[in-house]
Every structure is written in C-alpha cells, then in structure tokens.
Amino acid sequence: MVNISTYYDEHPINQVAIENALIRLGKSLENLVPEDLFDFDQDHYGGLAAVDALATSSPVQAGDRVLDVCSGMGGPARYLAHNYGCSVTGIDINQLRTAAARQLTSRVALGEKVSFVCGDATKMPFESKNFTKIISQEAFLHIPDKASLFANCLRVLQPGGCLTFTDWIASPRLTDIERGALGEGMAATAIHDENDYVNFLSSAGFVDAQSEDISAWWSEILRERLRMYQTKKEETENLFGVSRHREFMEAYEIFVQAMEERRLGGARFKAFRDI
Ligand SMILES: C[S@@+](CC[C@H](N)C(=O)[O-])C[C@H]1O[C@@H](n2cnc3c(N)ncnc32)[C@H](O)[C@@H]1O
Numbered sequence: 001m002v003n004i005s006t007y008y009d010e011h012p013i014n015q016v017a018i019e020n021a022l023i024r025l026g027k028s029l030e031n032l033v034p035e036d037l038f039d040f041d042q043d044h045y046g047g048l049a050a051v052d053a054l055a056t057s058s059p060v061q062a063g064d065r066v067l068d069v070c071s072g073m074g075g076p077a078r079y080l081a082h083n084y085g086c087s088v089t090g091i092d093i094n095q096l097r098t099a100a101a102r103q104l105t106s107r108v109a110l111g112e113k114v115s116f117v118c119g120d121a122t123k124m125p126f127e128s129k130n131f132t133k134i135i136s137q138e139a140f141l142h143i144p145d146k147a148s149l150f151a152n153c154l155r156v157l158q159p160g161g162c163l164t165f166t167d168w169i170a171s172p173r174l175t176d177i178e179r180g181a182l183g184e185g186m187a188a189t190a191i192h193d194e195n196d197y198v199n200f201l202s203s204a205g206f207v208d209a210q211s212e213d214i215s216a217w218w219s220e221i222l223r224e225r226l227r228m229y230q231t232k233k234e235e236t237e238n239l240f241g242v243s244r245h246r247e248f249m250e251a252y253e254i255f256v257q258a259m260e261e262r263r264l265g266g267a268r269f270k271a272f273r274d275i
Contacts, residue, residue, distance in 0.1 A: 004142050007187040008072075008094045010240040012232040012248065013043050015073065015100035020235065034082040034108045041075030041104060044137035044166070045218050045225065045266065051076045054135050054164045057270055060084045067091065067131040067156060069121045069149075069165070070139030074101030074114065080135075081113040089131070090116040091124060122148035126156045133157075136165035144190040150204035157273040163206065164270045166214065169194045174263040178254060185251020194267050206271035215265030222256045 018040040019029055027036055044050055060066060062085030068077045071090025081088045092098050098118040105114050119125050122145045134153050143149050153163050170179075170191045182188040192200070194211050201209035229236075229252060236245040258264040 004187045005094060009096055010244050010248075011043075012229050012236040012245070013040075013073075014239070015096075015104065016239060017232065017235055018073070018100075018104070029107065032107050034078055034110060037075065037104060037108060038079060041073050041078070043072045043075065045221055048079060050137065050166065051079050051135075053268065054137070054166065055080060055084055057268065058133050058135070058162045058164045060086055060133055060135075062086060064132045065089070065130065067126070067134045069134060069136040069153065070142075071098075071101060071116060072139075073097050074105055074116060076135065076137060077101070077114050077116075078105055078108065078110050081110055086133075087113045088115075089126075090114070091119050091121060091126075092116065093118070093120050122152060124152040124156055128155050129158045130156050131158065132161050134161070134163040134165075136167075138167060140165065141168045141188045141191050146190070146192070146200045147204065150200055150206065154205050154273055159273050160275045161273050162270060163201075163272075164268065166266060166268045167197070169197065169213075169215075169265045169267045171263050171265060174258060178258050178263065181251060181254050182258075185247060186255060188255075191264070194265075197267070197269055201269065201271040205274075207274045209269070209271035211270075212268045213265060214268055215259070215262060218266040219259045219262070222259050226252055226256045 021040050022029060022036060038048055060080055064086035066080055066086050066088045068088055068090040071077050071092045074090050077088040077090045080086055090101060095118050098116050101116045105111055121143060134157055168191050170193050198209045198211055229249060233245055
C-alpha cells in the first residue's frame, strides 16, 4: 500500500512541476507575484473557485486568522491571504510539501501573512482558541482518526469560529474492491458517507454542522483532471519512474469512474464552535 508520505512525495503536482511550468511560460523564478502561481499550486478540485466557495461560506475576512489543515504546497493559503487580506497558517504532515509551501510563499513575498508548520492534523501544535476560521480541502480522506482531527480543530478555533472543508463522500454503492484500490493507490484510507461526517462534527462538539453535496460539480471536472495528469506523464516518469506514474494513473482512473457513477461524491461541510 502506498503510504501518505510516498503518495505526496511522488505526486505529479509538485514543486519542480510548478517551477517547470513557470519557466515554460518565460517567468523568472526570482521575480514572481502570487497570481503567477495560482494556476499551478492548488492541489484540490475546482481551483480558485473552490477556495472562494469555502471563503464565502465561512466567511473569511481581512483580520481573520485562518488555519488551513493539510495545506499541501500552500496554494489555498497564499490565495486567501492575497485576496481576502487575512493571515493564514498551514499545517501539513509532508516535509517536502511543507518546504515547498515555505519556498513558494517566500518567492511571492507573502511570508508576513502566510506561514507553515510540518505536523500531523490529529496532534496540532497550536495554542487553544488561536484561529478565527479553519478551512481544508480534499485531505481528511487520508485521516482515519476523525475524533482526534475534529477535537483538535475545535480546540484551536475561537468560540464562534467556523470550520469549512470539502472532502470525498462515499455512497453505499462504493464497493469493498474500490475502497481497497483507493486505499492502496491514493492513500484514501478514511472515506465516509455524508451523515457520518456530520455526526463526527457533532460528536466532537461542533454546532450547526451542515453539508452540501457537490458531487455533480466534481464529476464534471474530474475527467478533465485525469487528462491533465496524462499530460504530465513524461515529467512525472522522469521524476519518479515509469511504474509510479502508471500506478498513480490506474488508481486515479478508478477514482474518477467511481465519481462519475456516483459511488463516490464530494461535499462541502460547515460547522461552528459554540460561543
Ligand atoms: C490533496 S492534498 C491537498 C493540499 C491542499 N489542501 C490544497 O488544496 O492544495 C492533501 C494533503 O493532506 C496532507 N495530509 C494527509 N494526512 C495528513 C495529516 N494527518 N496531517 C496533516 N496533513 C496531512 C498531505 O500531505 C497533502 O499535502
């Protein structure tokens, strides 16, 4: 089984790929602005529109102290800080991605508003009530210990603060074979149905937990995302080997098909820490 570190250490969206794309566009890496990165550094479905949907629902405002849980290479964190005027802290378990997040942030001079911690979301090293908002995208599917994850989210959120996130949701028709293949191939070891998620949030102590099914939107855009990964074949093979790219694509094909046939879906969740 691919473990969570290997999966993201050898992922087609990575710092080298981002920098190669910018160089192909004729950009100097020493002279970048935040907008230069936004087409390349968002490792979730729906790009900036998806970050805007979370930010609007929350709502994120200038003056907020936002925590991005599982922040990857920091694309959403930089976008939120740059476009909404808030400060953002990201936490991610992957060392390479955290280092990339810091370097890309410094390249676009957002270091005063955006910072990153390498750590496990189930053991957050932050003081209680430190953040006014929390967001996350397409990451909790990797975290089986939802009780610790959401207990930490609640603890570090100010009273009245909002947690919003998107994630995969399972329909009862998702087969055990598919669950096994997605665990093996995409480190997706913790896929839940929509009601389970709302119950996890309520059990952790969140109030007003609500969800919105966004499966239709995701199933429209994921086939295109699969094609995008196909265009990265040569680059990914050069970085991580032929078999890694093949394994990645095989698992992603299973994922996209399950989304299109609605055995898998996506949802946007929102919940609050009580005042
Ligand atoms: C699909 S990426 C999303 C990255 C980012 N949210 C974005 O939209 O660009 C999922 C991220 O979750 C991180 N992750 C997985 N398990 C984690 C955990 N237990 N604690 C912190 N980060 C975790 C991975 O390292 C990866 O960077």
